[in-house]
Amino acid sequence: MIDTRILEITAELDTAENIVIVPHKGPDGDAMGSSLGLYHFLKDKGHTVHVISPNDYPHFLKWLPGNEEVIIYESEKEKADKLISEADVVFTLDFNHLSRCGLMQDSLMTSEAVFVMIDHHQEPSDYADYTYSDAKMSSTCEMVYRFIDKLRAGKKITPQIATCLYTGIMTDTGSFRFASTSSDTHRVIADLIDKGAKNDQIHNNIFDTNSQNKLQLLGTALKNLRVNKDLRTAYISLSQEELDQHNFKKGDTEGFVNYGLSLEGIIFAVIFIEKENEDMVKISFRSKGDFDVNKFARAHFDGGGHINAAGGRSDLSLNDTIVKFNRILPEYKEELTK
Ligand code: 5GP
Ligand code: MN
Numbered sequence: 001m002i003d004t005r006i007l008e009i010t011a012e013l014d015t016a017e018n019i020v021i022v023p024h025k026g027p028d029g030d031a032m033g034s035s036l037g038l039y040h041f042l043k044d045k046g047h048t049v050h051v052i053s054p055n056d057y058p059h060f061l062k063w064l065p066g067n068e069e070v071i072i073y074e075s076e077k078e079k080a081d082k083l084i085s086e087a088d089v090v091f092t093l094d095f096n097h098l099s100r101c102g103l104m105q106d107s108l109m110t111s112e113a114v115f116v117m118i119d120h121h122q123e124p125s126d127y128a129d130y131t132y133s134d135a136k137m138s139s140t141c142e143m144v145y146r147f148i149d150k151l152r153a154g155k156k157i158t159p160q161i162a163t164c165l166y167t168g169i170m171t172d173t174g175s176f177r178f179a180s181t182s183s184d185t186h187r188v189i190a191d192l193i194d195k196g197a198k199n200d201q202i203h204n205n206i207f208d209t210n211s212q213n214k215l216q217l218l219g220t221a222l223k224n225l226r227v228n229k230d231l232r233t234a235y236i237s238l239s240q241e242e243l244d245q246h247n248f249k250k251g252d253t254e255g256f257v258n259y260g261l262s263l264e265g266i267i268f269a270v271i272f273i274e275k276e277n278e279d280m281v282k283i284s285f286r287s288k289g290d291f292d293v294n295k296f297a298r299a300h301f302d303g304g305g306h307i308n309a310a311g312g313r314s315d316l317s318l319n320d321t322i323v324k325f326n327r328i329l330p331e332y333k334e335e336l337t338k
Pocket of ligand 2: 030094140172
């Protein structure tokens with residue numbers, strides 16, 4: 001669609017004064033990178049732009065250019081609702097269903113703004129006036145780069161924009177190693193470096209700013225690792241008590257689930273994290289190859305995502321969630337062992 005309707009979007013943008021950009025709840029590097037990359041681009045064009053995140057996000061993203069301008073919906077609801085009601089255009093980035101922005105959903109649903117979705121998750125719902133959806137893309141950041149390119153504005157990519165977009169491509173591709181990393185992704189990355197993204201500094205800001213508590217929490221997570229060799233599956237759990245012992249901060253468990261996949265022969269890895277204050281267990285699923293964790297998360301754990309990375313939740317206790325998981329797993333024997 002984006003190719004055939006880019007002129008319409010250009011016309012909408014020409015008359016738009018107020019623009020709101022929304023990433024998904026629990027924003028990751030791609031959600032924040034794409035939101036802030038687009039923020040700088042549209043602001044430089046002369047629009048009044050606000051990024052409104054449904055909730056807070058991890059410390060390792062708080063250096064991104066424009067971070068101090070981000071409004072957190074959960075803590076500034078009134079101000080955010082006003083901005084949403086006054087918006088001419090709303091961009092929703094890195095999610096495929098309005099329910100992914102939590103409490104903000106109601107306010108967005110009553111907005112009369114023109115909605116533009118840019119997203120790389122499967123099965124987009126159809127709330128937007130313009131839907132740029134492509135599940136083959138490495139990241140929403142790569143799509144924002146292409147969006148800017150289609151507006152014939154590639155020359156307008158500043159070092160700030162390049163830094164934001166580089167960050168999200170790097171985090172969503174596991175530092176350029178997942179199958180979603182195409183030769184075109186590398187061409188985009190090369191151009192972003194040319195335009196001022198400092199790859200070494202960005203990597204350092206994201207990956208080398210751990211706290212001692214986080215590393216020791218990783219130690220606990222790895223001690224809790226369980227392996228089902230026959231079904232090529234590994235899972236980790238973290239209880240609320242274990243999180244508390246290590247003074248858990250948002251983002252501290254980022255990437256833990258991938259350790260299961262680093263085991264030889266394992267193609268399906270899961271982490272279960274008890275969230276006592278939300279009365280649920282948050283689950284992350286990762287896979288290698290054809291095993292579709294998006295399908296698995298949708299079918300059993302009220303979630304979704306991509307083929308190789310998805311999330312979900314459970315209202316059962318941590319133990320009962322793991323029991324449920326182990327009961328379901330054998331149903332997938334054929335797909336896991338083929
Ligand atoms: P993570 O495990 O890192 O939280 O998420 C992995 C992928 O699954 C991301 O693309 C994320 O957007 C998606 N995802 C995570 N949790 C949920 C969920 O509860 N519902 C849906 N539909 N997608 C999710
Ligand atoms: Mn993404």
